[in-house]
Amino acid sequence: MLRIMAMDSAGRLRKDVGLGELKALDPVWFWADIGEPDEAETRLLDEYFHFHPLAIEDCLHLLQRPKVDHYDDVHFFVLHALEPETLRVQEVNLFLGPNFAVTFHFAACTEIDEAWRAAHVHPKHPRSGHLAAAHTVMDRLVDRYFPSVYELEDQLLDADPGSGGYSDRTGIDQVFEIRSKLLRLRKTIVPMRDLLYRLTTIEAIPGLKEYRAFFHDIYDHLLKQAETLEACRDMTADMRDSYMSYSSNRMNGIMKTLTVITTIFMPLTFLAGIYGMNFVRMPELQWRYGYFGVLAGMGLIAAGMFAWFKRKGWFD
Numbered sequence: 036m037l038r039i040m041a042m043d044s045a046g047r048l049r050k051d052v053g054l055g056e057l058k059a060l061d062p063v064w065f066w067a068d069i070g071e072p073d074e075a076e077t078r079l080l081d082e083y084f085h086f087h088p089l090a091i092e093d094c095l096h097l098l099q100r101p102k103v104d105h106y107d108d109v110h111f112f113v114l115h116a117l118e119p120e121t122l123r124v125q126e127v128n129l130f131l132g133p134n135f136a137v138t139f140h141f142a143a144c145t146e147i148d149e150a151w152r153a154a155h156v157h158p159k160h161p162r163s164g165h166l167a168a169a170h171t172v173m174d175r176l177v178d179r180y181f182p183s184v185y186e187l188e189d190q191l192l193d194a195d196p197g198s199g200g201y202s203d204r205t206g207i208d209q210v211f212e213i214r215s216k217l218l219r220l221r222k223t224i225v226p227m228r229d230l231l232y233r234l235t236t237i238e239a240i241p242g243l244k245e246y247r248a249f250f251h252d253i254y255d256h257l258l259k260q261a262e263t264l265e266a267c268r269d270m271t272a273d274m275r276d277s278y279m280s281y282s283s284n285r286m287n288g289i290m291k292t293l294t295v296i297t298t299i300f301m302p303l304t305f306l307a308g309i310y311g312m313n314f315v316r317m318p319e320l321q322w323r324y325g326y327f328g329v330l331a332g333m334g335l336i337a338a339g340m341f342a343w344f345k346r347k348g349w350f351d
Contacts, residue, residue: 037076040154041065050151054083064134064165068151071143084137086130087111094128094139101226105239108133112230114173115223116144119182122219127176129169133241136165138172146175166246170253173231177256180224184260184267187213187220191270207278214271221264228257295349299340303333 040050041062052060054067067084069076080091087106093099099113112129127144130137138147150171190213231254234240235247243250306329310319319325 039067066136066168069139101230
């Protein structure tokens with residue numbers, strides 16, 4: 036689907052401009068959004084807009100990391116949209132020219148729809164402009180990251196060690212799952228942060244200076260999200276280390292108990308082995324109370340060793 040908004044020379048903003056009348060309109064600026072394109076609409080990138088072949092190739096071969104490339108007077112951005120529930124990433128491509136913005140995406144994008152409705156009503160912006168449209172798109176995309184970041188942070192804060200978070204295997208599996216989601220978010224947020232940092236410092240885009248404060252605001256949002264991600268990753272690392280330490284201590288306790296039991300039974304096994312040899316000339320075999328005496332001796336040995344180990348603190 037192709038939709039175009041444009042401002043004519045009289046200062047009127049139109050959101051229903053057809054491709055055929057765009058050149059005749061000679062707009063001050065325009066924004067063309069190509070969403071869920073068919074083959075003919077995809078060919079417009081080359082046949083109508085004449086974008087650089089490398090930029091078109093990046094549009095068609097998913098999934099690129101967020102970045103910005105400069106081709107003469109056209110600047111090509113790869114942006115990421117994020118689905119909060121599934122953390123599924125969708126690529127959004129943005130071409131920024133001297134007086135136009137073109138967005139291209141293969142799937143429906145809620146953020147683009149919101150930006151389309153709000154492109155010319157930002158209270159701090161001039162009423163319209165292709166740079167304002169680009170800012171609105173990026174702002175909507177980045178704002179969409181916050182729910183996912185905060186949800187993962189809340190899940191980690193709710194993982195209270197006192198509720199079995201370190202001793203329960205299910206709890207630590209949940210921590211590992213959250214860590215995996217944090218890494219997936221990081222693959223989007225950190226490159227987007229670097230992209231916005233470049234955007235606030237480069238001089239290659241004409242007219243960007245007056246919008247720099249607005250793009251810097253988006254950069255601040257990404258900086259906050261990245262810092263939250265790093266804090267959450269550190270928290271999961273601490274939980275993982277605590278679980279490993281707990282598991283190691285628990286295993287040591289089990290091994291110590293088994294060692295004590297084995298040590299107690301060693302002399303008993305020795306005695307049982309001696310009296311199990313069945314030699315004919317063993318004087319104890321003829322003793323009337325020998326069996327009971329040996330059992331009593333074995334019991335005293337076991338009790339004495341248990342008491343000694345207890346006194347040494349092996350059962351603490």
